[in-house]
Amino acid sequence: MEASQQENGGIISVRRLEPVFIQPEKQPSKGRHVLSNLDHAVVAIMKTIFIYNLDGKTSSEAACDVLKQALAKVLVHYYPLAGRLKQNSDGKLFVECIDTEGVPFVEATADFSIDDLGDITVPDTPKLEKFIYQVPGLENILETPLMTAQVTRFKYGGFALGLIINHCVSDGKSAMEFVCSWAETARGLPLSTPPVIDNSMFMSNKLSPQIKIPAEKFNIVEISDVSNLESQYQKENMVYKSFSFDPNKLAELKKKAMEGDGELKYCSSFTVLAALVWRARSQALKMEPHQKSKLLFTVDIRSKLNTPLPKGFFGNGVVTSECTCTASELSENPFSFAVKMVQNAINKVNEDYIQSYNDFFENIRITTEAPSLIGTLVITSWTRIAFNTADFGWGEATKFGSVVIPKEVCLFSPAKGKDKGGIILILGLPITAMNNFQESMNKV
Known part of the structure; x- marks a missing residue:
């Protein structure tokens, strides 16, 4: 797979390999994760990109392997991200966590350097979309994976980590805590903030909802x-x-x-x-x-x-x-x-x-x-x-x-x-x- 774009009179391109699917090292004990009403209020996708330099001792290929292995370990704790979104007969969403494909993980190479990428504070969406993986042919938010990851190796070193995370399962703070936990796992450290995956405090009384706000x-x-x-x-x-x-x-x-x-x-x-x-x-x-x-x-x-x-x-x-x-x-x-x-x-x-x-x-x-x-x-x-x-x-x-x-x-x-x-x-x-x-x- 290859994504190309005209840039300043030349062609910059990112060549992707086919995705592999990363599952948690251990199967979760819970078959499904019920989403809260607050989760239902947010139907959106978060697409972010992180740029990293390497220390000169680690190749970008080795770094990619570290990220891949650490992802399998950290997903044991953040198992909903490896699941698939489902909808019950009442129209409510839940995450099926057992026997799913896992998180699509794509390795890619760019034909340009980190410096050529320039400032990414202001989004150049056509360019930056080459650094995230979107499953072809799936546009419905209910069909797409809850998370995808792409690691793109730059010419002359360094890499980009592009993530897509469905907002239904996480807000920005939770998503970043997951990324930090993934990073700690890659460094062989215990999680400083283990996730609490429990929405019971947001379960409503269907028979007598308490709505006091217009x-x-x-x-x-x-x-x-x-x-x-x-x-x-x-x-x-x-x-x-x-x-x-x-x-x-x-x-x-x-x-x-x-x-x-x-x-x-x-x-x-x-x-x-x-x-x-x-x-x-x-x-x-x-x-x-x-x-x-x-x-x-x-x-x-x-x-x-x-x-x-x-x-x-x-x-x-x-x-x-x-x-x-x-x-x-x-x-x-x-x-x-x-x-x-x-x-x-x-x-x-x-x-x-x-x-x-x-x-x-x-x-x-x-x-x-x-x-x-x-x-x-x-x-x-x-x-x-x-x-x-x-x-x-x-x-x-x-x-x-x-x-x-x-x-x-x-x-x-x-x-x-x-x-x-x-x-x-x-x-x-x-x-x-x-x-x-x-x-x-x-x-x-």
Whole structure:
């Protein structure tokens, strides 16, 4: 198998071997893993790439063998990743864990060096997709493996580890804990955070669900496209860019928010940056004054429950929260208006909210159709997930990136180097809107 792409006037290519299937060294004792309602709320695929240099003593072929052997060992603990997604007569999902093929693992070689790959912070999806393995002919999320791995050896040394993980079985934090456990296993170490694969705390009472929150708060009600937003995306090319906010910039944003409103005594970096991007993006897209604009993001609930989730919980320990107003309210009110809306959306996620969210999805039948996100900005924050820390024996990842960022999504990624402690935001917009957005960012 070979994937090729024109790049700067030349051809860069990645040649793949046929996949082998990695099964856990020991068969799991549980035949199936029941997914929680929180798992059912997330129908998406995570596609990530990690870049590693080698120490000069280990060949890339030997490194690939180490990863393959360690995967078989770590899957004993993370056995759902080797299973297959199934659906029962009620439309609920579960993972069949016994007698499955396992995780497709592909070895590949690139005809270019790590340096030729360049910066992968801003996704060049056609290029980066050559570093992940997607089973040909399987597009339905219910048919594809829950995980695939591809190790691509670069010319002159080093390798890329490309992973696809189904969000139904894991959120970002759990997925990274798995990668770190895989890395520890490769180094012959015991797992520092053994996984807890138990969704019993999210099992709802089907006869008397406790739903105290309106359905629209769970992103069910779609927004009318009164600004012809969809036509902007269809008529113009998408442009992806990154914008860096070092700790000083973030401090200035917080100061601006609190000075503009005497009620704000504290605001986090996430809160001010989310408010800034939501406001600037709505203006960049030239939304009509009465256009509804929604901000949607996930909130980690591991420590928000009265009984916190156990350390190492493997699954989805997040719920979504949102805030909605008109475009005119966003633009005409002070910056602190948007900041307070984001802050309130985070603060409302308490035990009652989580219980209602969980019970609401009890009777929601899974669908592979993505919901309409017209007028919506989705923020995915990776600032508290140390994606580069997995060390398989040759140091931490030198580069890390997402293979694809949907058009409605803005990614918050932790800054490194001299800007450590800051945040890099990455998003895509139609080219005209991106020019408008960049102007707004230049004024910050």
